[in-house]
Amino acid sequence: MQSFTSLGLAPHLLQAIDQMGFTSPTDIQQKAIPILLESETDMVALAQTGTGKTAAFGFPLLQKIDTSQKKVQGLIIAPTRELCLQITSELKKYAQHMNHVSVVAVYGGASVREQADQIKRGAHIVVATPGRLIDLIERRMLSIDAINYCILDEADEMLNMGFYQDIKQILSHTPSHKRTWLFSATMPKEVAEIAREFMKKPVEITVGSKNEGTNTVSHFYFQVTSRTRYQVLKRLVDSDPQLFAVVFCRTKIETQKIAERLIEDGYNAGALHGDLSQNQRDLVMAGFRKRQLQILIATDVAARGIDVDDITHVIHYQMPDDAETYNHRSGRTGRAGKTGFSYCLVTSSDRQKISGFQKRLKQPFKEGNVPTVEEIIENQLQKHAEKLLDVSVHKQLETYLPELQKSLKKLTKEELIKKVFSEVFNRLQAYYHEGANSRSNSMTEDAPNKSFKLQNEVRFFINLGERDGLDWRSLKDFLRDNLQLDKEEVFKVDVLKNFSFFNVSADLSERVLGLLPGKPYGGHTINVEITEDGPKNKKSKEPRHGTKTSRNFSHNSKKSRTNRPRKGFY
Numbered sequence: 001m002q003s004f005t006s007l008g009l010a011p012h013l014l015q016a017i018d019q020m021g022f023t024s025p026t027d028i029q030q031k032a033i034p035i036l037l038e039s040e041t042d043m044v045a046l047a048q049t050g051t052g053k054t055a056a057f058g059f060p061l062l063q064k065i066d067t068s069q070k071k072v073q074g075l076i077i078a079p080t081r082e083l084c085l086q087i088t089s090e091l092k093k094y095a096q097h098m099n100h101v102s103v104v105a106v107y108g109g110a111s112v113r114e115q116a117d118q119i120k121r122g123a124h125i126v127v128a129t130p131g132r133l134i135d136l137i138e139r140r141m142l143s144i145d146a147i148n149y150c151i152l153d154e155a156d157e158m159l160n161m162g163f164y165q166d167i168k169q170i171l172s173h174t175p176s177h178k179r180t181w182l183f184s185a186t187m188p189k190e191v192a193e194i195a196r197e198f199m200k201k202p203v204e205i206t207v208g209s210k211n212e213g214t215n216t217v218s219h220f221y222f223q224v225t226s227r228t229r230y231q232v233l234k235r236l237v238d239s240d241p242q243l244f245a246v247v248f249c250r251t252k253i254e255t256q257k258i259a260e261r262l263i264e265d266g267y268n269a270g271a272l273h274g275d276l277s278q279n280q281r282d283l284v285m286a287g288f289r290k291r292q293l294q295i296l297i298a299t300d301v302a303a304r305g306i307d308v309d310d311i312t313h314v315i316h317y318q319m320p321d322d323a324e325t326y327n328h329r330s331g332r333t334g335r336a337g338k339t340g341f342s343y344c345l346v347t348s349s350d351r352q353k354i355s356g357f358q359k360r361l362k363q364p365f366k367e368g369n370v371p372t373v374e375e376i377i378e379n380q381l382q383k384h385a386e387k388l389l390d391v392s393v394h395k396q397l398e399t400y401l402p403e404l405q406k407s408l409k410k411l412t413k414e415e416l417i418k419k420v421f422s423e424v425f426n427r428l429q430a431y432y433h434e435g436a437n438s439r440s441n442s443m444t445e446d447a448p449n450k451s452f453k454l455q456n457e458v459r460f461f462i463n464l465g466e467r468d469g470l471d472w473r474s475l476k477d478f479l480r481d482n483l484q485l486d487k488e489e490v491f492k493v494d495v496l497k498n499f500s501f502f503n504v505s506a507d508l509s510e511r512v513l514g515l516l517p518g519k520p521y522g523g524h525t526i527n528v529e530i531t532e533d534g535p536k537n538k539k540s541k542e543p544r545h546g547t548k549t550s551r552n553f554s555h556n557s558k559k560s561r562t563n564r565p566r567k568g569f570y
Contacts, residue, residue, distance in 0.1 A: 007033045010063050012097040020093060026052035027207045029059075035203055036060035036181065042202035043181045044195050048331050051207060053183045054090050057151050061125065062095050064149065070122035075144055076151040077128055077170065079158040081107040081278070082285065086307050087153065088127045101125075106142070108132045109278035116141035130158065130166040137173055144170075147178050155184040155191050157328065161301060164190055171198045185331060186324050216334035217314075220368035221344040221354050226489060229345050230261065232370050233317060236343055237267065237295065239371035241383035245313035246306075247297045248320070248329050251484035253511075258317060259297040272298040300325055306332065315343045319350045323360035343368070377428045384424050458509045462516070463527045465498045475500055482519070483511055501531070 004017050004025055025033070028047040036043065037060050047053055061074050078084045088105040095101040104123040106115045108131055119126065119142055126133075126142065136142035144150075150171070152158065158167065171180075180199050184191050195202060224232045237243055249255040252273040259271035270284040270293045281302075287293040289308055298306075300320065311333045320326050333340025344365070346354060354365050371379075408416065464470055470478070472493045479490045479502060492503040504512060512528060519526045 002030050008037045009033070009059055013059055013063060013094060015097045016094050019096070022055075026056075028052055028205070029056045031205045031207065032056040033060055035205070037063060040179055042179055042199040043205065044187075044199070044202045045181070045183045045205045045207075046185070046187055047183070047205075047207040048185050048327075051335075053153065054087055055094070057153070057181050057183060058087075058091050058094050061149055061151065062091065062098065062101065065101065065124050067098065067100050067124065069124075072119065072123050072126050072142070072144060072147055074125040074149045074151070075128065075147050075174070076125065076153060077130060077133065077158070077167070078153045079129070079161055079163065080306075081109060081129060082306055083154060084127050084129050091125065091127070103127065106132045106136060112136065112139070112141070130163045130170065133170060134166060137170070144173050145175055147174055150174055150178055150180045152180070152182045152184075152194070155182050155194065156186045156188055156324065159188070159190040159194070160324070160328075164194075167194060168197075186327060188324060215363075216338065217330050217340045217342050217363070219330070219342045219344070219363055219365045221346045221350075221365055222368045222370055224345045224347060226347065229317065230258070232345055233258075233315065234262075234265065234267075235371050235376065236313075236315065238376045239379055240313070241380060243294065243313050244291065244311055245295050245315055246303065246311055246329075246332050247295055247315045247317050248303070249297060249299060250318045250320075252299055253484050254318070255297050255299050255302075262295060262297070267295060268293050269295040269297060272296055272302045274299065274302055276302075300329070303329075303332070308332075309335070310338070311335070311340065313341045313343060315345070317345055319344060319346060319353050321353075323357050326357055327361060373428075377425065380428055381421055381424060384421060388420070457503050458506050458512075459492070459501060459503050459531055460509075460512060461499060461501055461529045461531045463499050463524075464521060465496050465500050467498055468522045470500070471495055475502070479516075483508070483515055485511075 084107045091103045103125045104118045106128040255273045262269035330342040494501045516528045
């Protein structure tokens, strides 16, 4: 194992490293730092999130900066505000023994003028999100036409978020002589295209294999149905009192809904999604970092760039469509050499994804058993015992002990232990066996049966059919995408020539009526109505509406509750 002293770093940086408690460089640091220090070259570095990439480019960049020149020499582009601020904070720690190094963060949600003033006072390094960076360039508040180094951090995440054109525009404002260092967890085609177009014979460094998952994360999947998914989530949370987790959902609506349900059920949870204001996001993230929140429910986009230490679990409440997204999600745990767990809640239709992810990531996925009530109670009681062992006894308690001992003198040691743990046991027993959460130990037994009608499902008529180039699969995908639903939440889809029928659960009917009517499709306007009947067979020529309710407001109507962020996110 190499030491930092053998990498060629300057004494002032080694001093900072020592004070920060770094003992030895990570694999990516060992490979990248000497090359970046010794030569002027472009570089593509592939390594998982949490492997020390910031230090891998941060130390060489700081060592190459000429502090006597009051101009921007280094530009670091990051996908999110959170990551931008984190990189800035780390660089300032690395530079604590350097003279007059200025590192400025520029990002959306803060004063443009204030950021521009900081740059004007003499920034050496600018750490920026793409949108705010372009804004400053277009306003002529920032010039990057003389920079020496451009670093793209979390490049795959940036491009996955739709910043490809922004990155191209930014790089077009940089000088041809600058060096570009691209750091990424994976190498999708968009990242490769950036490297080909804007980099000159880059040195490529890979820690692990391209697009592979990390060996510090154990992957498990749990069989669920759309009706048992939430109950399984709670069981997994309850089974591990030490759990500190990020739960991923596919949509903003689902993220908010799950967070609110968990809060109502007594969990310390918060939601993170695009409908929150920047202040709300900051409050949620502050609570999570301080562990005031045990569970963070997030969308993929909102979670980009989140770097929180010691996350024990990543739970995929809904599975992503591709291995790269799954890898990014799972990379939130198992960082800095620590072990972590990635739990997948999968329906029968998701099983194929598991096989594909195993092959792509070269990581085994094990089928997990949903914890039983007995296992949960045992784990919770054991945790309670550990807490008792760690409790410090206050000296003032001695004053009250004689009277307490008198009150409890009739109890034996065994009886006292039973009394101490009964409060926890009784609460858990009531929660799982007597309350609204009563379930059998099997969480997969009530799989939906399409041969019978659930009491809480609603059937809809829609004026789209085969004439519009749709079959049942493409219509289902269209409905899922426009209603922001999981695949299992749209069912019993029947497509006829001029119209179709589909079912959703009753609690989703307002969303259907609020988002679909009035929406254009194929040259005509969508009409959706509730119907009690559907086609008996494919030969039906006219819809049998039965009792129906039509809501004539457009998909962006202010009356739709689903378009407004709910309160109580925190």
